[in-house]
Amino acid sequence: MKARNVLLPALVTGALIFAGASFAQDSTGQAPPPSQNSMQSAPAPATQAPPSQDTMQPAPAPAQTPPPDVTVRSVPPAAPQIATPPPFSQLAGNSKWITEEQAAAYPPLANDFLNASHDGKRVSKTQYEAWVKQIQ
16 A cells, blocks of 8 residues: 555544534634623522533623724925026027036926927927926
């Protein structure tokens, strides 16, 4: 007889025992918590036998307090104040174009250079004026 043929019944038996034990621990019917009147009643007579392990029920869970109400108020930061755009001639110098290096003199244009130049390497006067209208 092969080893796997011997192990299979042993594994099945172990699984059934484990499943039975875990099923026995599952208690779906729980007793309601004791009322105030039952706690003030007379003690049980001493002749009563203590409950067996089979009939014992777990103690009720402690009462949970509801979570506190939390209010979060968030306000977006104020929009940054952008300085008035300089005239085209100030940025371009004596040129007909504003290069990326020249745009660095006005940070909003430097940050938005690709948009203002329409993905080009320089900004014309017409493009600059359209960009200024767009940001205002």
